[in-house]
Amino acid sequence: MRQKGKRVRYVIERMTMSDVPRVIEIERLAYPSTWPPSAYRKELQDNRWAHYIVLRDRKIVEERATVPAQEVEKPRRMFPLSLLPGRPSATVPTPDLASIIGFSGLWLMVDEAHITTIAMHPDYRRLGLGEFMLVSLIDIAYSIGAKWVTLEVRVSNYSAQNLYRKYGFREAGLRHRYYSDNQEDALIMWTDEINSTSYKLRFQDMKAKLMRKLEAQ
Ligand SMILES: CC(C)(COP(=O)(O)OP(=O)(O)OC[C@H]1O[C@@H](n2cnc3c(N)ncnc32)[C@H](O)[C@@H]1OP(=O)(O)O)[C@@H](O)C(=O)NCCC(=O)NCCS
Numbered sequence: 001m002r003q004k005g006k007r008v009r010y011v012i013e014r015m016t017m018s019d020v021p022r023v024i025e026i027e028r029l030a031y032p033s034t035w036p037p038s039a040y041r042k043e044l045q046d047n048r049w050a051h052y053i054v055l056r057d058r059k060i061v062e063e064r065a066t067v068p069a070q071e072v073e074k075p076r077r078m079f080p081l082s083l084l085p086g087r088p089s090a091t092v093p094t095p096d097l098a099s100i101i102g103f104s105g106l107w108l109m110v111d112e113a114h115i116t117t118i119a120m121h122p123d124y125r126r127l128g129l130g131e132f133m134l135v136s137l138i139d140i141a142y143s144i145g146a147k148w149v150t151l152e153v154r155v156s157n158y159s160a161q162n163l164y165r166k167y168g169f170r171e172a173g174l175r176h177r178y179y180s181d182n183q184e185d186a187l188i189m190w191t192d193e194i195n196s197t198s199y200k201l202r203f204q205d206m207k208a209k210l211m212r213k214l215e216a217q
Pocket residue numbers: 030031117118119120121124125126127128129130131132152153154157158159160162163164166
């Protein structure tokens with residue numbers, strides 16, 4: 001995402017409690033049903049195995065920076081993908097909720113990283129940004145010692161399935177009537193061992209291609 005003399009536009013940050021209202025807004029636009037806000041509180045404050053991120057568009061932050069200085073909250077540090085920070089306090093204030101355009105998360109269960117959610121604001125889809133969040137989650141999976149990455153996806157959700165297949169996820173079974181809103185089945189998908197040489201090479205190659213694509217935008 002970084003080019004000489006060019007500022008990084010999209011950044012990944014750890015999700016904090018102050019991000020939750022905007023996360024819920026995007027969730028409503030992205031999913032037929034949503035988690036209660038208390039679920040996010042539990043995930044962010046009580047679940048030490050959970051890792052949640054938000055994707056922020058800095059252009060929106062900069063546009064908002066034209067308001068009088070005293071109205072602007074102190075911005076958090078922003079990190080390029082390769083420098084994801086450790087988990088901050090869950091109460092750090094957010095500079096601008098509107099600049100959050102996507103979010104995602106996973107749980108570590110022993111040596112398996114379970115992706116629990118990934119959603120982009122509809123206005124920002126098909127730009128490679130959902131992929132950017134998936135890459136960030138897989139990077140987190142590496143950094144917390146996971147060996148595999150897994151998830152459930154609606155059998156009808158071809159766009160998400162395509163995204164996962166692009167990153168080596170393969171179908172490993174069905175959970176019947178998994179989704180309570182319409183009783184839809186879930187496809188269970190798994191990666192190969194992410195530390196295998198073949199997966200690592202493929203992942204690094206895909207990530208490099210994605211970064212070039214995002215830089216070119
Ligand atoms: C799934 C989702 C996160 C993808 O985000 P996105 O930013 O639009 O996706 P990207 O632009 O990064 O696309 C990456 C890849 O995903 C696949 N993909 C994404 N949207 C697609 C679509 N509408 N049709 C087909 N493939 C699609 C493609 O393989 C694409 O790679 P390509 O650009 O080389 O073709 C987004 O559609 C979303 O938020 N959906 C609603 C929530 C959801 O269903 N989440 C998944 C729950 S399991």
